[in-house]
Amino acid sequence: MQAINASIGFDQRLWREDIEGSLAHAGMLAAQGIISADDETAIRAGLGEIAGAIADGAFTFDPALEDIHTNIEAWLVARIGEAGRRLHTARSRNDQVATDFRLWVRKAIDSLDEQVRGLMRALADRAAEHAATIMPGFTHLQTAQPVTLGHHLLAYVEMLGRDRGRLADARRRLNECPLGAAALAGTTFPIDRFMTAAALGFDRPTGNSLDSVSDRDFALEFLSALSILAMHLSRFAEEIIIWTSAPYRFIRLSDAYTTGSSIMPQKRNPDAAELARAKAGRIFGALAGLLAVMKGLPLAYAKDMQEDKEPVFDAADAAELCLAAMTGMVRDMEPDAGRMRAVAGADFATATDLADYLVRDLGLPFRTAHHVTGQIVSAAESRGLDLVALPLAVMQEIEPRITEAVYDVLTIEASVAARRTFGGTAPDNVARAAARWQEALA
Numbered sequence: 001m002q003a004i005n006a007s008i009g010f011d012q013r014l015w016r017e018d019i020e021g022s023l024a025h026a027g028m029l030a031a032q033g034i035i036s037a038d039d040e041t042a043i044r045a046g047l048g049e050i051a052g053a054i055a056d057g058a059f060t061f062d063p064a065l066e067d068i069h070t071n072i073e074a075w076l077v078a079r080i081g082e083a084g085r086r087l088h089t090a091r092s093r094n095d096q097v098a099t100d101f102r103l104w105v106r107k108a109i110d111s112l113d114e115q116v117r118g119l120m121r122a123l124a125d126r127a128a129e130h131a132a133t134i135m136p137g138f139t140h141l142q143t144a145q146p147v148t149l150g151h152h153l154l155a156y157v158e159m160l161g162r163d164r165g166r167l168a169d170a171r172r173r174l175n176e177c178p179l180g181a182a183a184l185a186g187t188t189f190p191i192d193r194f195m196t197a198a199a200l201g202f203d204r205p206t207g208n209s210l211d212s213v214s215d216r217d218f219a220l221e222f223l224s225a226l227s228i229l230a231m232h233l234s235r236f237a238e239e240i241i242i243w244t245s246a247p248y249r250f251i252r253l254s255d256a257y258t259t260g261s262s263i264m265p266q267k268r269n270p271d272a273a274e275l276a277r278a279k280a281g282r283i284f285g286a287l288a289g290l291l292a293v294m295k296g297l298p299l300a301y302a303k304d305m306q307e308d309k310e311p312v313f314d315a316a317d318a319a320e321l322c323l324a325a326m327t328g329m330v331r332d333m334e335p336d337a338g339r340m341r342a343v344a345g346a347d348f349a350t351a352t353d354l355a356d357y358l359v360r361d362l363g364l365p366f367r368t369a370h371h372v373t374g375q376i377v378s379a380a381e382s383r384g385l386d387l388v389a390l391p392l393a394v395m396q397e398i399e400p401r402i403t404e405a406v407y408d409v410l411t412i413e414a415s416v417a418a419r420r421t422f423g424g425t426a427p428d429n430v431a432r433a434a435a436r437w438q439e440a441l442a
């Protein structure tokens, strides 16, 4: 029974929040005349001692006492006697754990949000540095049109900005205090739930006692936000893995974020990126797991809900590691501008610019221009030439009105510089967008 029932092995991570919650509860009990001022003083002193002991590693958690709540309470009673026995008045472990866990998730949101901001800042800095560095842009992982590296990095800044929005949104909804719901129905004592809510930094007490002890939406929303964040980090990790591979060679990572092979001395493996890619899997697993735990539970509390903590702790730890590794890699990576430029210039990446020229300068309808461009690309391909190197006479055989001016649009520099539309890849745009983000994130 003890082996399956005890949660102290993992919920000891809630000790700070458990003590915070008990301090707020004791303060309120005394203010409401439910316990005496002397009892409150004794409880405060005892909880302070426990906090010190746990922080020093001098506290032994006892699995026979099941969880963090009973461990701390038993120690308090052993230490201060009768007053300690009054702390649990008008409270249950059900509202206690719901409160502790909300406090823990709230802190985790704040610290992860700060890390996401740091990653965005690193990306914006590198984007400013590479606002004009040309690389191939892909669709279907096939060369499509040239873009700048800065533009590509800022795409991730946009994604991460939305992740921060989701975390902030989850935090806003989380920030109600379940303490005082007691076991499920409320309590007969004249408690002040608004007082404990305020003392713990919550916006207000939760509205329904049954919901208070049976709700884990805040944990699920946290895991949902982390899942989307992890999906973004995993996509970026995948790009780093591709970009560092020998056939691409777009970027180089230093030894700080790569490992050697035990057999092939030349290897520089992007293990950190691979692990960041993989950890998305365990974060999604945490979300799916907790959804499955919750889906069939009748109101109100059931012990099933004790299974909420490990996936949340694990996902938060994994997200923290991924963010640290990705931020390190963004600062560490050294782009090979020459290599990216060479690849960006191959495979007729400026074909769209040619079609746009036919529309703009010759007045062709876009569909016709698309068709003519296709013929010109075939002509270049069969001669083994790039579009810029294709003689004017060959193009004129296909469309006689094409002039020398066409070559102005066929270089990759002209191609990116011409995409000045809002949100487009022109280096000036990218430099401005990077500067805006740097300022916003400072």
Ligand code: ARG
Binding pocket: 007, 011, 067, 068, 093, 094, 097, 301, 303, 305, 306, 307
């Ligand atoms: N350790 C329990 C949990 O994590 C605390 C709540 C226990 N409540 C109960 N009625 N047994 O859910």
